[in-house]
Amino acid sequence: MELGYACICTTLQKQKITTNRGMIKKTFMSKGLDYASELSLLNVQDLEKVIQWNIDNDIKVFRITSNLFPWMSEYELTSLKDWSIIQKIFKRIGKKVLDSKMRVGFHPGPFNILCSPKKEVVDKTIKELDQHSFILDTMGLPISNKYKVNIHIGGAYGDKHSAMDRWIENFQLLSNSTKKRLTLENDDKPNMYNVQDLLYIHEKTNTSIVFDFHHYDCNPGNLSKKESLELALCTWGDVKPMTHFSSSRKKYEDSSCKVVAHADYLYDEIPTFGYDFDVVVEAKAKEQAVIHYLEKYH
DNA sequence: CCAGGTCAAGGGAGT
DNA sequence: ACTCCCTTGACCTGG
Numbered sequence: 001m002e003l004g005y006a007c008i009c010t011t012l013q014k015q016k017i018t019t020n021r022g023m024i025k026k027t028f029m030s031k032g033l034d035y036a037s038e039l040s041l042l043n044v045q046d047l048e049k050v051i052q053w054n055i056d057n058d059i060k061v062f063r064i065t066s067n068l069f070p071w072m073s074e075y076e077l078t079s080l081k082d083w084s085i086i087q088k089i090f091k092r093i094g095k096k097v098l099d100s101k102m103r104v105g106f107h108p109g110p111f112n113i114l115c116s117p118k119k120e121v122v123d124k125t126i127k128e129l130d131q132h133s134f135i136l137d138t139m140g141l142p143i144s145n146k147y148k149v150n151i152h153i154g155g156a157y158g159d160k161h162s163a164m165d166r167w168i169e170n171f172q173l174l175s176n177s178t179k180k181r182l183t184l185e186n187d188d189k190p191n192m193y194n195v196q197d198l199l200y201i202h203e204k205t206n207t208s209i210v211f212d213f214h215h216y217d218c219n220p221g222n223l224s225k226k227e228s229l230e231l232a233l234c235t236w237g238d239v240k241p242m243t244h245f246s247s248s249r250k251k252y253e254d255s256s257c258k259v260v261a262h263a264d265y266l267y268d269e270i271p272t273f274g275y276d277f278d279v280v281v282e283a284k285a286k287e288q289a290v291i292h293y294l295e296k297y298h
Numbered sequence: 299c300c301a302g303g304t305c306a307a308g309g310g311a312g313t
Numbered sequence: 314a315c316t317c318c319c320t321t322g323a324c325c326t327g328g
Contacts, residue, residue: 007321022323024325109319151320
């Protein structure tokens with residue numbers, strides 16, 4: 001089992017090394033593509049430093065921020081003025097990832113909804129997901145859910161089953177790379193999707209399920225934790241499964257918080273039930289939470 | 299230079 | 314009808 005963290009290395013962030021420089025709409029409108037290219041280049045240069053930090057600190061799992069390219073649904077990455085430099089850096093990053101046996105992936109935002117009844121929403125989602133997988137392709141990472149693009153279904157519209165059928169239909173419109181990289185995560189709300197629901201989609205599209213332990217606790221459905229985990233693990237074929245783990249802030253740090261809020265650190269041991277899988281730790285202290293966990297439980 | 303208000307997107311839930 | 318939340322706080326402005 002390898003553990004990792006999401007998007008931000010707080011140690012490097014203190015040295016102003018950051019991969020999510022962005023801009024508001026007004027700035028994008030006035031400064032345009034050239035400024036987007038400049039921010040993207042800075043982000044990608046710093047991403048290489050974060051990847052190197054992970055290697056130096058023996059962290060083998062890392063989620064890359066979706067803010068690497070500001071406003072990327074509005075243009076093609078290859079049209080950026082700095083693309084050829086960015087492309088070279090991506091190739092170096094990909095080599096570092098493969099040489100160190102690191103596992104990287106994306107988790108695009110909640111606005112990516114493949115089952116929306118609105119065509120514009122679906123079109124924009126497809127573009128954005130394909131951009132994410134194109135970045136992983138550019139890094140030279142194998143087209144597999146080992147290097148994943150993970151999302152939630154995103155909408156139920158009071159009728160999960162017709163929404164899931166729409167999702168499966170729209171799945172066919174994704175690029176070949178996205179189809180192989182896309183994974184689905186169980187939701188934390190009772191009216192949204194649990195592992196059993198997602199299994200229906202897996203059967204039709206072979207999409208793997210990322211089991212989120214905290215979301216399971218918020219929305220268990222009818223199955224036990226062990227049963228749900230097992231079902232999710234079975235959807236990964238030859239690839240080592242990926243999961244998400246976090247502790248409830250409400251339970252351990254601040255009782256006034258909502259149940260779904262993430263704590264700074266982990267306060268429970270990850271229940272493996274004897275299985276081997278990788279874990280993205282979702283904790284506010286980021287890489288420090290991983291380091292603390294490993295000191296505490298290993 | 300810094301504190302504080304504001305910031306693309308879809309949908310669900312709580313008020 | 315409105316606000317907050319989510320994958321992540323960072324951007325921008327006015328003092």
